Amino acid sequence: MYSQKELVIMSEADNIGIVKVPVTKGQKITIGDGRPDNVIEAREEIPFGFKIAIQDIKGGETVYKYGEPIGIASLDIQKGEMVHVHNMEGLRARGDLNASE
Amino acid sequence: MKDQFLGYRRENGAVGIRNHVLIIPAQRQLNMVAQKISDMVPDTKAFISLGELGRPREDRLVLQRTIVGLGMNPNTASVLIIGSTPGAGYDELKVEKISGEIAKSGKRVEVLLLTEEGGMYSLLGKGIKVARDMVLEASRAVREPFGLEYLTLGVKCGMSDSTSGICGNPTVGRVFDRLIQAGGRAVFSETTEVIGAEHVLIRRAKDETVAQKILNAVEETEQKAKSVGEDIRETNPIPENIAGGLTTLEEKSLGAIVKAGSSTIEDVIAYAQRIEKPGLYFMDAWMSSLSLPTGYAASGVNLFMYQMGGAGVPGREFPLPAVSSGIVTPIMYLTGNYQTYERAEDNIDFNSGTILQDLETPQETADRLMTMILRIASGAKTKAETFNHQDPVELYFQGPSL
Numbered sequence: 163m164y165s166q167k168e169l170v171i172m173s174e175a176d177n178i179g180i181v182k183v184p185v186t187k188g189q190k191i192t193i194g195d196g197r198p199d200n201v202i203e204a205r206e207e208i209p210f211g212f213k214i215a216i217q218d219i220k221g222g223e224t225v226y227k228y229g230e231p232i233g234i235a236s237l238d239i240q241k242g243e244m245v246h247v248h249n250m251e252g253l254r255a256r257g258d259l260n261a262s263e
Numbered sequence: 264m265k266d267q268f269l270g271y272r273r274e275n276g277a278v279g280i281r282n283h284v285l286i287i288p289a290q291r292q293l294n295m296v297a298q299k300i301s302d303m304v305p306d307t308k309a310f311i312s313l314g315e316l317g318r319p320r321e322d323r324l325v326l327q328r329t330i331v332g333l334g335m336n337p338n339t340a341s342v343l344i345i346g347s348t349p350g351a352g353y354d355e356l357k358v359e360k361i362s363g364e365i366a367k368s369g370k371r372v373e374v375l376l377l378t379e380e381g382g383m384y385s386l387l388g389k390g391i392k393v394a395r396d397m398v399l400e401a402s403r404a405v406r407e408p409f410g411l412e413y414l415t416l417g418v419k420c421g422m423s424d425s426t427s428g429i430c431g432n433p434t435v436g437r438v439f440d441r442l443i444q445a446g447g448r449a450v451f452s453e454t455t456e457v458i459g460a461e462h463v464l465i466r467r468a469k470d471e472t473v474a475q476k477i478l479n480a481v482e483e484t485e486q487k488a489k490s491v492g493e494d495i496r497e498t499n500p501i502p503e504n505i506a507g508g509l510t511t512l513e514e515k516s517l518g519a520i521v522k523a524g525s526s527t528i529e530d531v532i533a534y535a536q537r538i539e540k541p542g543l544y545f546m547d548a549w550m551s552s553l554s555l556p557t558g559y560a561a562s563g564v565n566l567f568m569y570q571m572g573g574a575g576v577p578g579r580e581f582p583l584p585a586v587s588s589g590i591v592t593p594i595m596y597l598t599g600n601y602q603t604y605e606r607a608e609d610n611i612d613f614n615s616g617t618i619l620q621d622l623e624t625p626q627e628t629a630d631r632l633m634t635m636i637l638r639i640a641s642g643a644k645t646k647a648e649t650f651n652h653q654d655p656v657e658l659y660f661q662g663p664s665l
Contacts, residue, residue, distance in 0.1 A: 163429070170429055170619070180425050182619050210602070211425035211574055212508040228428070230463060232514035245510070252511030254459045254485065258492070
């Protein structure tokens with residue numbers, strides 16, 4: 163777990179972080195820990211505890227938290243956008259996907 | 264210093280943290296009598312179930328395990344069983360069967376039968392008389408110091424939000440590790456919430472057999488979800504999870520499993536199955552807080568921990584998800600979300616949200632939790648215990664109803 167002022171990143175392999183405080187649009191967030199880009203800009207308001215993309219994630223790409231897959235992006239997600247049900251989805255126990263299995 | 268608590272030593276060497284007299288109706292039609300006896304006599308608990316009638320044998324065995332397990336639980340000082348007539352009922356639930364099993368613990372077991380007492384009114388009167396005597400006797404017991412090797416903890420997470428996997432569950436996990444290292448026992452469950460995290464969990468299985476049992480349990484549950492054509496996203500994560508920042512079942516599961524710490528998983532047990540040896544166990548069961556605490560209590564759990572997120576729960580001073588569903592096992596509420604704690608401090612015993620506020624390290628938070636657990640195990644009440652209320656419980660039956 164890497165905890166910064168506004169953000170927690172659970173594992174190095176993650177492409178999302180969790181905001182520790184409510185974040186406003188345009189707010190600069192430090193991600194640190196030797197990552198190439200040290201600061202990201204929130205592209206929208208993000209409530210306490212919600213996920214923010216710390217890299218660009220293309221539609222269909224895997225989203226990682228705790229260093230493990232938690233689903234895929236259902237749309238292209240830009241760095242600094244909130245990541246939630248509107249732009250990602252889980253893949254497990256999906257009875258509605260049975261036809262394609 | 265060694266972690267110690269003050270508990271009640273039982274006849275078979277097990278140690279209780281509470282000292283209840285348990286009243287068990289052997290048949291459903293005796294629920295009212297059992298409940299009324301309990302209403303009249305403090306320090307008693309009645310186990311009121313939805314009954315045995317029309318349930319297949321496997322489910323009657325679940326009820327049997329639950330009844331016997333609640334009687335055997337070391338938080339139970341003695342047991343009063345109310346039956347109808349000698350030999351009545353299904354084989355698995357005959358009064359002779361359940362009283363004989365519980366009596367193996369060496370504790371006092373009394374049986375009162377409707378036909379022998381001459382009907383409902385005299386059964387009720389006699390029940391009150393016997394229950395009062397049992398409470399008097401139980402109250403003479405004195406607490407003695409014991410180490411963690413005498414303690415069994417159970418955990419469930421609920422109303423999870425994004426803090427659950429960051430603060431709340433990891434704090435419980437650290438406490439579990441300390442308990443297991445000291446020779447204690449712990450159990451976690453909620454098979455649906457292992458879906459998506461089973462590959463992480465099986466790394467900690469004691470051996471291949473246990474790993475396979477975990478995979479089988481998860482596979483079976485996932486198939487159940489699929490068999491009803493359900494998009495599990497509409498059932499789990501629940502709306503409160505999504506409102507709290509959790510997006511997918513995989514995300515919820517990965518955050519959920521950390522509540523069990525990092526110890527080896529000794530075995531997979533069924534709902535209400537007794538834990539026989541020290542170590543960490545996985546119970547293959549349903550997540551409901553009106554079901555799991557009862558199953559844990561029957562397995563021998565002394566103290567049930569409900570670790571809550573709560574961001575998605577609206578309002579201030581919101582009611583607790585479950586009260587007294589552990590019957591003889593108290594429920595302690597915890598949260599990893601400081602906002603939840605501020606909104607419902609009256610109902611929540613412990614706050615680990617301090618980690619995200621940078622007020623405490625995860626280790627300091629876990630130490631503080633262990634101190635509180637030892638205090639509760641020594642007799643301090645949990646906040647949920649200050650209600651005179653018993654939620655209905657729903658045992659984990661597989662059906663079909665026949």
